[in-house]
Amino acid sequence: MNETVISVRNLTKCFGNFRAVDGITFDVGRGEIFGFLGANGAGKTTAMRMLCGLSCPTSGSGTVAGFDVLREGERIKRHIGYMSQRFSLYDDLTVLENIRLYAGIYGLSHRQTLRRTAELFARLDFRKERSQLVGALPLGYKQKLAFSVATLHSPEIVFLDEPTGGVDPLTRRQFWELIYETAAAGTTVFVTTHYMDEAEYCSRVSVMVDGQIRALDTPAALKRRFCAESMDEVFRLLAREAKRGD
Amino acid sequence: MGNFGSFIEKETLHILRDRRTMLVVLLIPVVLMTLFGFAISTEINNIDVAVVAPHRTESVRQAVERMASNPYCTFKGYIPSDEIDRVLRRGEAAAVAVFAADYDRIAAMPAPAEPAVQLIFDASNTNTAMSGAAYLQSILTGASTQASPVEMRLLYNPQMRSAYNFVPGIMGMIFILICALMTSVSIVREKENGTMEVLLVSPVRPMRIVLAKLVPYFMLSCINLATILLLAAYALDVPLSGSAGAIIAVSLLYLVLALALGLLISTIAEKQIVALIISAMLLMMPIVMLSGMLFPVENMPAVLQAISCIVPARWYIEAIRKLMIEGLPFAAVWREVLILLAMTVVFIVVSVKKFNDKLE
Numbered sequence: 001m002n003e004t005v006i007s008v009r010n011l012t013k014c015f016g017n018f019r020a021v022d023g024i025t026f027d028v029g030r031g032e033i034f035g036f037l038g039a040n041g042a043g044k045t046t047a048m049r050m051l052c053g054l055s056c057p058t059s060g061s062g063t064v065a066g067f068d069v070l071r072e073g074e075r076i077k078r079h080i081g082y083m084s085q086r087f088s089l090y091d092d093l094t095v096l097e098n099i100r101l102y103a104g105i106y107g108l109s110h111r112q113t114l115r116r117t118a119e120l121f122a123r124l125d126f127r128k129e130r131s132q133l134v135g136a137l138p139l140g141y142k143q144k145l146a147f148s149v150a151t152l153h154s155p156e157i158v159f160l161d162e163p164t165g166g167v168d169p170l171t172r173r174q175f176w177e178l179i180y181e182t183a184a185a186g187t188t189v190f191v192t193t194h195y196m197d198e199a200e201y202c203s204r205v206s207v208m209v210d211g212q213i214r215a216l217d218t219p220a221a222l223k224r225r226f227c228a229e230s231m232d233e234v235f236r237l238l239a240r241e242a243k244r245g246d
Numbered sequence: 247m248g249n250f251g252s253f254i255e256k257e258t259l260h261i262l263r264d265r266r267t268m269l270v271v272l273l274i275p276v277v278l279m280t281l282f283g284f285a286i287s288t289e290i291n292n293i294d295v296a297v298v299a300p301h302r303t304e305s306v307r308q309a310v311e312r313m314a315s316n317p318y319c320t321f322k323g324y325i326p327s328d329e330i331d332r333v334l335r336r337g338e339a340a341a342v343a344v345f346a347a348d349y350d351r352i353a354a355m356p357a358p359a360e361p362a363v364q365l366i367f368d369a370s371n372t373n374t375a376m377s378g379a380a381y382l383q384s385i386l387t388g389a390s391t392q393a394s395p396v397e398m399r400l401l402y403n404p405q406m407r408s409a410y411n412f413v414p415g416i417m418g419m420i421f422i423l424i425c426a427l428m429t430s431v432s433i434v435r436e437k438e439n440g441t442m443e444v445l446l447v448s449p450v451r452p453m454r455i456v457l458a459k460l461v462p463y464f465m466l467s468c469i470n471l472a473t474i475l476l477l478a479a480y481a482l483d484v485p486l487s488g489s490a491g492a493i494i495a496v497s498l499l500y501l502v503l504a505l506a507l508g509l510l511i512s513t514i515a516e517k518q519i520v521a522l523i524i525s526a527m528l529l530m531m532p533i534v535m536l537s538g539m540l541f542p543v544e545n546m547p548a549v550l551q552a553i554s555c556i557v558p559a560r561w562y563i564e565a566i567r568k569l570m571i572e573g574l575p576f577a578a579v580w581r582e583v584l585i586l587l588a589m590t591v592v593f594i595v596v597s598v599k600k601f602n603d604k605l606e
Contacts, residue, residue, distance in 0.1 A: 052447050074449065082447035086440030092263040093256065104252025105448045133263075150444075159447075 003030045005156055005188045006051065008062030008069070013046050013055065020046040022211035023060065028204075030156075033179060033189045035199045035219075038208030039239045044192050045161070047208070051190070052159055053077050065156040078106070081150035081187075085162035089146050091135030095126065098134055099149060106153035120148045123181075140171030147178055151187060158182065160191040164198065176201055196232035205231065207238045214238050249450055253458030260432070261462050268466075271428065275420050275470050279477045282412045293378045296322040296339040298330060300347040309363075313343070313385055334368045340375075341382060342366040410485075413478045414566035415539030417497065418559035420474070421467055422533060425504030426511060427525035429463050433512035434521040453598065456512075460505045467501050484570065492576040493569050499586055500562045506593035507558075513600040533559040561585045 006028040013021040021043045028034045038044040049055040051064050053073030062069045065079035089098045099120070103113040121130060124144055134142060143163065151158050160179075164172045176198065183189050183203075191202070199205050199219060206216040215222055215238060219231050228234045261268055295313060299306045302324070314321035322339045333339050344364040346352055352362040363386055369375035433456060436442040445455050471494070478484040486493065507529070515521035534540060536550060537559035543551055554560050565582035568574045 054446060077447060077449040080447070082444060084440055084443055086443070088441055088444040090256070090260070090441060093259055097256070097259060101252050101256045102448075104249045104255075105445075105450050107249060107449075 004028065005030050005066075006034075006062070006064050006190070008051070008060065010060035011047070011050060011057050011062050011069070012059045013043075013050060014058045019211050021050070021057075024208070024211075024213050026206060026213060026216055028157075028188055028190065030188055031183050031186050032203045033183050033191065033201065035202030035205035036190060036192045036208070037199055037205060037235060038192075039242060041244060042208040042242070043211040044208055048159060048161060048190075048192065051076075052080060052082060079156045081153065081155035081158035083146050083150040083158070083160050083163055085165045089134045089142065089149065092133060094131050094133055095137070095145065096130055098145075099152065102149050102152055108153060116152055116154075120152065123178075124148060140167055140174070143167055143171065143175060144178060147175065147182075151182055155187065157188040157190055160189065162192055162194060164193065164195065172198070196230065196235055199231040199235070207235060209238055209242050210244050214241070250454055250458060253450070253455065254461050257432075257459050257462045261466065267428075271424055271466060272469065272473075274423070275416070275474045276477065278416050278420065279413070279474065279482065282416060283477075283482045292320055293318060293341055293382060294320050294322050294339040295382065296325045296330075296333050296342045297345065298325055298327045298342060299345040299349075300327075301345075301349070303350050305350050305353060306345050309345075309386060310343075313382070316385055318381060319385070330366060334366065337368070340368050341378060343382070343386065410571045411567075412539070413474070413482065413484050414563045414570060415537070417471075417474055417566060418500075418537055418539060418563040419530070419533050420470060421497070421501055422504045422507070422529050422559060423525075424467050424470060425463055425501055426508035426529055427522065428466075429459055429505055429508030430511035430515065430521040430525055431518050432463075433459055433509070434515050434518050437512075437516060438518055452601065456509060456601065460509070463508075464501060464505060467504075468498075471497050471501070478570075485573065486570055489569070489576065492579070493566065495576070496562065496565050496569065496579065496583060496586075499583065499590065500558070503558055503586055503590040503593065506590055506597060510593050510597035510600070513597050532557045536560065537563050539563055558586060558589050561589075 004027045006026075008027075009025050010023045011021060011025070012019060012023050024047060036044055036048070046055065050057050050069055051062075053064070053067075053069065053076035056073070057069060064076045067075045067079070069076065090101070093101070096117070099117050100113065103116070108116070121127075124141075126141075126145075129137060129141065134145070137145070147158075147160070147163065150160075164175055167175065172195070179189050179191070179201075191198075193199060202219060204216065204218050205222060206213050207222075208214070215225075215234070217225070222234050223229070223231065226234045226237050228237065297310055297313075299310070310321065313319050322333075325333055325342070327344065330342050330344070333342060342365075344366065346360070346362050346364075349362050352358050352360060365379055365382055365386075367375040367379050433442075436445070442455075446452060475486065475490070475493070479486050508525075511521055511524050515524055532553070536543070536546070536554040536557050538554070539559070543554050543560060546554065561582040565579040565586075568579050568582075569576070572578075
């Protein structure tokens with residue numbers, strides 16, 4: 001790991017007496033695909049919101065893309081991309097209009113927008129789809145488009161919140177190829193997922209239980225440590241210890 | 247700022263793409279104005295009157311003539327007195343004028359001790375009966391030779407046109423409907439679809455996202471304002487006697503208020519349907535019932551009068567009536583304008599605060 005782009009120490013978020021995220025510490029390097037696992041209610045979403053600069057930590061410290069999570073939330077936002085499980089483009093706008101909107105939000109110049117749009121269309125092999133309404137695209141296309149739009153401004157880190165929910169296996173495969181390409185180009189990918197086969201694709205994986213990180217290593221090392229056949233087994237062994245419910 | 251521009255472009259596209267909704271929004275004022283202007287009318291245009299006159303003397307005939315020649319009355323003929331009930335029941339006439347047997351003598355008296363004419367009305371429709379009675383009475387009193395001790399003059403709306411009354415009311419309703427309802431639903435839609443989340447993670451300031459939403463709806467409402475004023479002036483002959491500038495200025499303030507209200511609703515509601523219900527029930531009902539649009543505020547029980555004070559439409563409608571119908575100058579509505587201004591500020595402050603709280 002040559003260069004860290006995310007580094008957090010004892011990051012904690014309380015809602016009243018409830019410690020949603022309870023002192024998590026980890027580093028993520030450039031170009032890594034970092035799997036962020038945890039059952040529902042384990043605190044994944046809260047942790048991710050803090051890293052995205054949406055929510056201010058109660059205590060602890062950390063930097064994302066070189067900016068302080070406590071004080072520089074707005075600057076973090078400029079250097080990250082985000083795609084959520086819920087489809088996040090506008091159905092009633094065309095593919096091009098969606099791209100233009102995001103280019104505008106991230107302040108890309110006209111020339112940059114044109115160049116990146118052309119690259120994006122070439123990579124996704126979009127032709128007549130360009131001027132179609134996004135709502136008319138098949139789900140797999142939408143998902144890939146949403147990912148490409150989230151990385152349009154070449155962010156240092158892209159956060160993916162369960163990006164492949166409800167997508168067929170073939171499309172998921174293609175989606176992960178996109179993720180690999182992006183990571184190879186130097187963008188760090190921070191991804192949460194419920195599919196344990198996807199966890200196997202990650203460079204490193206962390207498992208959150210009850211607001212704390214219980215395990216963090218490469219998938220191979222985790223399987224060795226827990227004497228498990230698959231990441232699915234590892235996850236089940238860890239999640240069993242959970243005290244708080246859904 | 248570049249990204250503000252692209253947001254407004256996006257919002258405009260949303261509206262333009264949803265053709266049906268846009269059409270409805272643009273047509274609502276036209277439909278309402280036409281409905282209220284021509285169909286739902288509280289004016290009396292035609293009263294069918296039958297006459298009972300035991301002696302058709304010269305003066306009786308003159309009075310009946312005056313009535314018959316009046317465009318608002320239709321003379322249905324003379325009937326015998328035992329027919330009165332039947333004629334009214336069958337709806338052959340809405341009113342019967344019964345002349346006293348010694349009409350000439352009573353009408354000639356300087357201060358009549360007994361009635362010269364009795365008016366019998368079918369009061370199953372109270373509104374028609376009341377205003378018809380007043381109208382008929384004025385025609386017949388004009389017939390008597392001596393001057394009535396009470397002289398009546400109808401200022402500002404001498405023809406008693408109901409259009410004068412409802413145009414401000416419709417304006418008070420439509421702008422809330424479009425601004426508050428449409429904006430709140432459109433903001434909540436983004437929450438529901440999950441696109442709001444993506445926008446919040448972007449470097450755009452949250453308030454700017456919301457402001458960009460308000461701009462196209464503001465424009466749409468301006469088109470509606472123009473439609474209403476043009477229709478009022480040219481199709482319904484509402485005088486717009488006050489300064490058009492003042493009417494537009496007060497209306498623009500009201501638009502901003504309605505947008506702020508929509509913003510406030512969007513911070514409370516999590517689902518589009520909730521936003522819709524809040525806007526429809528919590529805003530529309532008081533506007534229709536308590537704003538003085540249909541029922542005069544002065545006639546309400548004290549409790550309702552107090553509640554009506556917090557209905558923004560009440561003050562707007564009052565101000566527009568003064569400006570539009572009474573033709574008063576801008577200075578005459580400063581109280582209403584101040585109240586509207588204060589309400590706007592409160593709505594904006596509360597919704598911005600709630601919006602920011604929600605983010606954390």
